[in-house]
Amino acid sequence: MKAxxxxxxxxxxxxxxxxxxxVYLSRRLNDIGIDVMYHYTVGDNPGRLAEIIETSxxxxxxxxxxGGLGPTQDDMTKxxxxxxxxxxxxxxxxxxxxxxxxMLSYKTVMTENNVKQALLPSRCRVFYNxxxxxxxxxxxxxxxxxxxxxxxxxxxxxxxxxxxxMTRMFERSVMPWLEExxxxxxxxxxxxxxxxxxxxxxxxxxxxxxxxxxxxxxTYAKNGECSVRVASKRNTREEAEKAVLGMIxxxxxxxxxxxxxxEGEEYPFVVGNMLMSRGLTLSAAESCTGGMFGAALTDIAGxxxxxxxxxxxxxxxxxxxxxxxxxxxxxxxxxxxxxxxLEMAEGVRRKAGTDIGISVTxxxxxDGGTEEKHVGLVYIGLSCSDRCGGKTICRxxxxxxxxxxxNRRHAVLSMFDMIYRNV
Amino acid sequence: MKAxxxxxxxxxxxxxxxxxxxVYLSRRLNDIGIDVMYHYTVGDNPGRLAEIIETSxxxxxxxxxxGGLGPTQDDMTKxxxxxxxxxxxxxxxxxxxxxxxxMLSYKTVMTENNVKQALLPSRCRVFYNxxxxxxxxxxxxxxxxxxxxxxxxxxxxxxxxxxxxMTRMFERSVMPWLEExxxxxxxxxxxxxxxxxxxxxxxxxxxxxxxxxxxxxxTYAKNGECSVRVASKRNTREEAEKAVLGMIxxxxxxxxxxxxxxEGEEYPFVVGNMLMSRGLTLSAAESCTGGMFGAALTDIAGxxxxxxxxxxxxxxxxxxxxxxxxxxxxxxxxxxxxxxxLEMAEGVRRKAGTDIGISVTxxxxxDGGTEEKHVGLVYIGLSCSDRCGGKTICRxxxxxxxxxxxNRRHAVLSMFDMIYRNV
Numbered sequence: 001m002k003a004x005x006x007x008x009x010x011x012x013x014x015x016x017x018x019x020x021x022x023v024y025l026s027r028r029l030n031d032i033g034i035d036v037m038y039h040y041t042v043g044d045n046p047g048r049l050a051e052i053i054e055t056s057x058x059x060x061x062x063x064x065x066x067g068g069l070g071p072t073q074d075d076m077t078k079x080x081x082x083x084x085x086x087x088x089x090x091x092x093x094x095x096x097x098x099x100x101x102x103m104l105s106y107k108t109v110m111t112e113n114n115v116k117q118a119l120l121p122s123r124c125r126v127f128y129n130x131x132x133x134x135x136x137x138x139x140x141x142x143x144x145x146x147x148x149x150x151x152x153x154x155x156x157x158x159x160x161x162x163x164x165x166m167t168r169m170f171e172r173s174v175m176p177w178l179e180e181x182x183x184x185x186x187x188x189x190x191x192x193x194x195x196x197x198x199x200x201x202x203x204x205x206x207x208x209x210x211x212x213x214x215x216x217x218x219t220y221a222k223n224g225e226c227s228v229r230v231a232s233k234r235n236t237r238e239e240a241e242k243a244v245l246g247m248i249x250x251x252x253x254x255x256x257x258x259x260x261x262x263e264g265e266e267y268p269f270v271v272g273n274m275l276m277s278r279g280l281t282l283s284a285a286e287s288c289t290g291g292m293f294g295a296a297l298t299d300i301a302g303x304x305x306x307x308x309x310x311x312x313x314x315x316x317x318x319x320x321x322x323x324x325x326x327x328x329x330x331x332x333x334x335x336x337x338x339x340x341x342l343e344m345a346e347g348v349r350r351k352a353g354t355d356i357g358i359s360v361t362x363x364x365x366x367d368g369g370t371e372e373k374h375v376g377l378v379y380i381g382l383s384c385s386d387r388c389g390g391k392t393i394c395r396x397x398x399x400x401x402x403x404x405x406x407n408r409r410h411a412v413l414s415m416f417d418m419i420y421r422n423v
Numbered sequence: 424m425k426a427x428x429x430x431x432x433x434x435x436x437x438x439x440x441x442x443x444x445x446v447y448l449s450r451r452l453n454d455i456g457i458d459v460m461y462h463y464t465v466g467d468n469p470g471r472l473a474e475i476i477e478t479s480x481x482x483x484x485x486x487x488x489x490g491g492l493g494p495t496q497d498d499m500t501k502x503x504x505x506x507x508x509x510x511x512x513x514x515x516x517x518x519x520x521x522x523x524x525x526m527l528s529y530k531t532v533m534t535e536n537n538v539k540q541a542l543l544p545s546r547c548r549v550f551y552n553x554x555x556x557x558x559x560x561x562x563x564x565x566x567x568x569x570x571x572x573x574x575x576x577x578x579x580x581x582x583x584x585x586x587x588x589m590t591r592m593f594e595r596s597v598m599p600w601l602e603e604x605x606x607x608x609x610x611x612x613x614x615x616x617x618x619x620x621x622x623x624x625x626x627x628x629x630x631x632x633x634x635x636x637x638x639x640x641x642t643y644a645k646n647g648e649c650s651v652r653v654a655s656k657r658n659t660r661e662e663a664e665k666a667v668l669g670m671i672x673x674x675x676x677x678x679x680x681x682x683x684x685x686e687g688e689e690y691p692f693v694v695g696n697m698l699m700s701r702g703l704t705l706s707a708a709e710s711c712t713g714g715m716f717g718a719a720l721t722d723i724a725g726x727x728x729x730x731x732x733x734x735x736x737x738x739x740x741x742x743x744x745x746x747x748x749x750x751x752x753x754x755x756x757x758x759x760x761x762x763x764x765l766e767m768a769e770g771v772r773r774k775a776g777t778d779i780g781i782s783v784t785x786x787x788x789x790d791g792g793t794e795e796k797h798v799g800l801v802y803i804g805l806s807c808s809d810r811c812g813g814k815t816i817c818r819x820x821x822x823x824x825x826x827x828x829x830n831r832r833h834a835v836l837s838m839f840d841m842i843y844r845n846v
Contacts, residue, residue, distance in 0.1 A: 007462070012449075012462070013449055013459045013460070013461075013462065014449060014450070014453055014459070014641075015445075015446045015447065015448070015449030015450035015451075015453060015459075016450075016641070016643045017446075018441060018442075018443065018446050019441075019442060019445070019446075019462075020441065022438075022442070022464075023438045023440075023441050023442070024438065025438070026435075026436055026437060026438030027437070027438035027439075028438075030436075030437050030438060036436045036437070036438075037436070037465075037466065037471070038436075038463065038464060038465055038471075038475070039430070039435070039436065039442075039462070039463065039464035040461065040462065040463055040464075041445075041461060041462035041463075042460075042461055043460070048460070048461075052461070055478060188437070190439070197531070198493065198494075198495060199494050199495065199534055199536045199537070200534075202495045202496070202536075203534070203536075209496070218433065218434075218497065219495065220432075220434050221493070221585070222440065222585075229434070229437070229439075284735075286714070286717075288721075289718070289721075290714075290717045290718045290720065290721025290722075290733070291709070291713075291714025291715065291716065291717030291718040291721070291733050291735060292714065292718040293714065294709075294713045294714030294735040294737075295712070295713045295714040295715040295718045297713065298711075298712075298713025298714070298735075298737065299713075299827070299828070299831075301787075301788070301789060301790065301827055304737055304738065307737050308737060308738045308740070308741055309734070309735055309736050309737055309738065309741035309745065310713070310714050310735035310737075311732070311734055311735070311745070312707075312714060312717040312721075312732055312733035312734070312735065313732050314717075314721065314726075314727055314730050314731060314732055314733075315727065315730075315731045315732065317731070318731055318732035318775065321732075321774070321775075322732065322734070322745075351744070352741065352744075364724075365724070366724060367724065368724075398530070399529065399530070400528050400529065400530060401528070401529065403554065404722070404724055405587070405722070406587075408721075408722075
């Protein structure tokens with residue numbers, strides 16, 4: 001079954017609101033095996049709205065709209081849905097009663113506008129609104145066949161725009177209705193990798209990408225990392241899951257050394273959970289990342305069980321004061337060096353009394369590089385107590401990239417990678 | 424001039440990525456007086472991509488695409504753009520050279536895929552990519568007139584999908600090109616505020632919002648802050664600038680106490696520059712924010728001149744070790760209290776020997792609240808040397824919001840606000 005998602009509202013076209021409804025609906029439709037083919041956004045204009053609904057139904061079975069169901073003049077989704085699907089609005093007394101009670105509970109007087117909300121297409125399926133006053137609905141039509149195609153049924157489902165009302169209505173009323181309509185079951189998984197570029201990743205995975213129809217395998221890049229998406233659509237959830245798991249095993253064979261999650265989890269979450277499950281405590285010493293490592297780790301609620309402190313020692317003085325880095329080391333090798341990174345990691349681990357000490361020092365850029373030490377040069381230090389290997393090691397990264405943000409983000413991911421691969 | 428924005432990428436249809444590119448492009452196009460009529464998203468499928476470009480150009484003058492310019496098999500925007508606009512791909516040697524140098528600076532070997540990126544439409548205007556390897560381009564065609572309409576020129580502009588590459592390319596290369604295409608001169612400014620909600624802000628600004636046609640004034644909310652956008656389109660840049668500045672002065676009269684920038688700058692940047700220009704040094708002590716304050720401040724290149732260290736003391740032990748917070752204070756008042764915040768700020772300032780010490784301690788959530796101390800409770804401490812007021816003060820924030828991310832982000836902004844308003 002093929003679907004289009006249509007957002008109605010001029011404020012979206014102005015860029016005033018990020019369209020989170022579409023993200024939500026896309027995920028939920030894919031979850032139940034409905035292929036989302038298009039997203040559309042159109043303003044509050046009757047002609048364009050009607051035209052785009054027709055465009056959507058050219059090759060989709062269903063179009064789901066959000067927005068334009070409110071009580072004001074520029075809300076016209078109901079009228080246009082009727083026009084396209086061949087129906088007309090009638091007063092639904094049960095809905096009127098529902099809205100009247102809702103207004104009473106709000107202690108608000110019912111206006112002419114509220115009454116208008118009980119006008120719905122005559123042959124629609126109504127979706128009640130538990131979080132607001134505008135009801136949603138679904139409406140179908142029989143589309144005449146032509147030379148190439150047989151007669152077929154098509155649907156429009158109209159939901160309110162406010163995300164809270166839309167999501168609640170979707171879960172309680174639209175989901176059960178859609179499950180009646182569809183066949184087949186889709187399962188998908190996201191594999192996350194670090195340390196390999198997208199072209200490289202695709203080249204290594206070509207044997208399972210080329211000519212593959214189910215499960216499908218696709219790579220994509222996001223924020224300096226690359227992911228692989230594996231999706232399968234079968235008659236039952238069990239079959240689809242089995243196909244996806246089989247493919248993940250194959251992919252593991254090709255690029256396993258770069259994978260850190262086969263469940264789409266982010267690196268801080270993976271490492272945080274590893275530390276929590278093994279009861280290993282951690283402290284950090286940051287320089288060029290300025291606190292980003294600690295910030296990423298403490299995104300995880302409950303991480304205080306294993307995370308003790310991160311000392312952001314931006315100046316040389318702070319590195320000596322806080323971490324006991326030797327003045328001779330800074331003088332002889334510089335703040336951005338293997339020796340300094342190692343002393344930082346050891347220093348913070350000793351001071352905090354944790355199992356693991358992780359450190360980072362580098363030249364984030366865009367300036368500050370030299371002939372010997374380029375912008376993008378980063379050292380990651382790792383110091384482990386006897387409980388987890390008893391080693392102190394360093395990784396050098398030399399990307400020669402002048403982009404401060406990307407260098408910093410890459411350094412943070414490298415710190416998580418360093419822990420994940422070595423502890 | 425009418426525009427459509429077309430996002431290309433199956434991952435968007437899967438709902439895996441929130442479409443921020445479209446929000447960004449919508450705002451910027453509206454800023455320069457281009458009417459955005461439609462947003463479209465389509466997957467990596469040649470037939471559907473071609474069809475939707477034609478649909479876009481049915482009643483728009485220009486369609487701007489993002490995505491599908493990468494080096495892998497499912498990237499096909501260039502090919503389809505050629506097909507629709509009537510052109511073909513040729514090797515652009517200058518681009519090939521540019522990509523080769525880029526790969527050298529990354530220390531990466533150039534692959535067949537990278538070479539493919541230098542293939543571009545023969546008569547296109549190239550947009551260089553300063554942040555990645557895939558170049559963008561613009562291409563036009565002359566559309567034959569029919570009974571109702573005269574012959575007219577139409578454009579497609581194809582930009583890369585990664586937001587960082589796209590935005591940079593847009594600002595540096597696409598904007599100047601669009602300004603050549605459109606007539607009149609648009610100037611806009613973004614006023615940034617903190618500490619006031621959007622409806623409040625709008626209410627206070629009603630006198631300058633209502634019935635205003637030029638300059639236009641619009642409020643919008645983003646990441647816990649509210650901005651006001653002022654835009655004017657006149658015959659010359661001077662006229663437009665004068666109109667915008669006059670309006671900013673009026674707005675200052677209504678809500679000046681909440682404004683921290685009339686140039687669209689972010690709070691860390693504003694505070695960082697204030698400190699640098701006044702030569703005031705700063706250290707920080709963070710708890711619930713986990714390093715986010717330091718991370719935000721060190722986004723600014725050159726901030727090492729005034730920023731010394733941030734001690735992320737997540738555990739109580741770390742607060743005592745690193746900042747000298749008294750055990751009695753923690754016992755009597757708790758880690759989340761005015762007393763602890765003040766001792767943290769004083770402690771880090773004394774230890775680092777800086778002019779300013781700023782601290783934060785709070786309950787970010789989603790759990791961990793009590794009857795007396797709700798999730799969302801945050802204390803910000805500020806300690807200043809005699810050079811900048813010689814005071815030690817605290818601000819209490821009690822938002823009763825269970826959202827960890829929003830609480831943390833708000834706490835960081837409050838730290839910058841505390842410094843901006845009191846130093």
